Amino acid sequence: MSTVELKMPKMGESISEATILNWLKNVGDTVEEDETILEIATDKVDSEVPSPCNGVITEIRYQPNEVVEIGQVIAVINADAVSATSHQKSEATETTAERSQKKPEPSAHTESRTTSSSDFKNLNLGENDGFLSPLIISIAQKENITIEELQSITGTGIDGRIRKSDVMQYLKNRKYPLPSRPQPSTPKSTYNAPPISFVEGKDRIVEMDRMRKMIADHMVYSKHTSPHVTSYIEVDVTNIVNWRNEVKVKFQEKHGEKLTFTPIFVEAVAKAIQEYPMINVSVDDKKIVVHNDINVGMATALPNGNLIVPVVKNADEKNLLGLAKRVNHLANSARSNALKPDEIQGSTFTISNVGTFGSLMGTPIINQPEVAILALGIIKKRPEVITTENGDEIAIRSMMYLSLSFDHRVVDGFLGGSFLRKVGDELEAFDINREI
Structure with missing residues (x-):
């Protein structure tokens, strides 16, 4: 049997390896000379690899996503199979007239390629x-x-x-x-990461x-x-909690929308950004890009455990009903994997409701290229000392911690603290007599 080895081609002087992206042919498929067999990628370019001869693929040695050194054999082609294939094509030509009126059935070759493509997509x-x-x-x-x-x-x-x-x-x-992205100027660390203990039969590895x-x-x-700095404040949200509990049923009956705390938080953030616009910026080398639009991203957990950040665009231009509709739409779309591309880009500031998972407070990581992110802790009832007309009294209040992580390159303590305090003031000054 005359076999031809298909080797990983050399893609450049500095390239020593390449990644297999996708096989366009499978074992048993017939190929023609210069017909594309697979797609590969290096750190510089994506390329298609053609067949060096006519024949039938008898062996594929590497699978998609595997990294292969230049010159390694990645497939084997049987060139002798060409004559048998040509004979079969000749027989097929002789009976073409007899089958011309019939609808052709899908070939095993086609079914194999379709299944392989689907399996590859689902797997990788x-x-x-x-x-x-x-x-x-x-x-x-x-x-x-x-x-x-x-x-x-x-x-x-x-x-x-x-x-x-x-x-x-x-x-x-x-x-x-x-x-x-700036290249690091410091030498690479020589620190060796500590070994990970793995017990065969007990522990498992998840890719x-x-x-x-x-x-x-x-x-x-x-x-x-970003050099991260985090500031904290405690906020009394009793009025918000009581108001929402009182009107949430009427709100849904009237507007067909659930009333959660998130649109109220987004509203407070948008108002605070209007007063402190330098929190709504990005860093471009030594320049600061000040965004005119106030687009608030809301970190949302997906059913598979991953995280995505849908964006409430122009949050400052929407009333509470508009915010509620948008927040509900984005949250539902995120959970059903139905977000549109435009709905997950363009955020200028992000909030993360860590209280949803029972966390008292959080130290969130900034969503680049933004310069700040706000975490909202769990709302808990506890006795607090409050000032009334009769003096200081102890009362049961609904309290919540807010934490702001900010980029200390462009946001100093005064700006970060003032903005955070403004968000808290907006929440505590919530108008309980507002119409729904």
């Missing part, structure tokens, strides 16, 4: 996600593209894979272009999915980029 990509090649990840890091931005890009490649052209087109229309890897990278990048 996750529902409605596109595979990210090393090139795409490199561009995203260089251009400071956030997780939400990258997720919003529609891929035009096979199975929705994001190509370089898709990212370049997005960057061309990006509203707030950001600088390339991070694509979204979790992006979140991890984004969080590490944010901590490396």
Whole structure:
């Protein structure tokens, strides 16, 4: 049998390895010379690998997502199978007239390719996600593209894979272009991470999915980029709690919308940003980009444990009903994986309701390229000393901690503390006589 080895091609002088993205052919498939067999990616470019000859693929040695050194054999092709294939094609040609009126049945070859593509997509990509090649990840890091931005890009490649052209087109229309990620000037740490204890048969290993890897990278990048400082205040939200308990049923009957605490929090944040606009900025090298729009992102937990940040656009221009409708829509869409690309990009400030999970307070990590993020703790009833007409008294009040993490490069203690206090004042001064 005459076999031809398909080797990982050399993509450049400095390239020593490449990642297999997708096989376009399977074992047993017939290929023609120069026909594309698979797609690969390096840290510089995505490429298609053609067949070196006519034949039938007899072996595939590496699977999608595997990194292969240049020159390694990745597949084997049987060139002798060409004659048998040609004979079968000849027989098929002789009977074409007899079958011309019949609708052709799907071939096993077609079914195999479809199943393989679907299996690959479900295994490596996750529902409605596109595979990210090393090139795409490199561009995203260089251009400071956030997780939400990258997720919003529609891929035009096979199975929705994001190509370089898709990212370049997005960057061309990006509203707030950001600088390339600064390269570290300090030497790489020689510290060796402590070994992880693993007990065979008891412990288990779970591979991070694509979204979790992006979140991890984004969080590490944010901590490396922004010097985080966190301030705390305690807020009396008794009036808000009592008002909501009184009107939530009427609100839903009248407007068909649930009334949660989130739109009230968003409203308070938007008002505070109007008074302190320098909290609504991004850092562009040595320049500060002051955003005119107040777009409040709301960190939302997904059923699979990951996190996404849908955005309430122009929050300062909406009344409480408008905010409630938008918040409910975004939250429901996030949980059902139905968010549109435009709904998860463009945030200028983010809130995270850690109290939903019972946390008293939190120290959230800034959602780059923003410069601050607000965490809202759990609302708890407890005895508090309050000042009344009769003097100081002890009363049961609904209390909540607010914590603001801010980027100390551009937000100092005065601005961060003043903004946080303003949010608290807006919540404590909530008008309990407002109409619904």
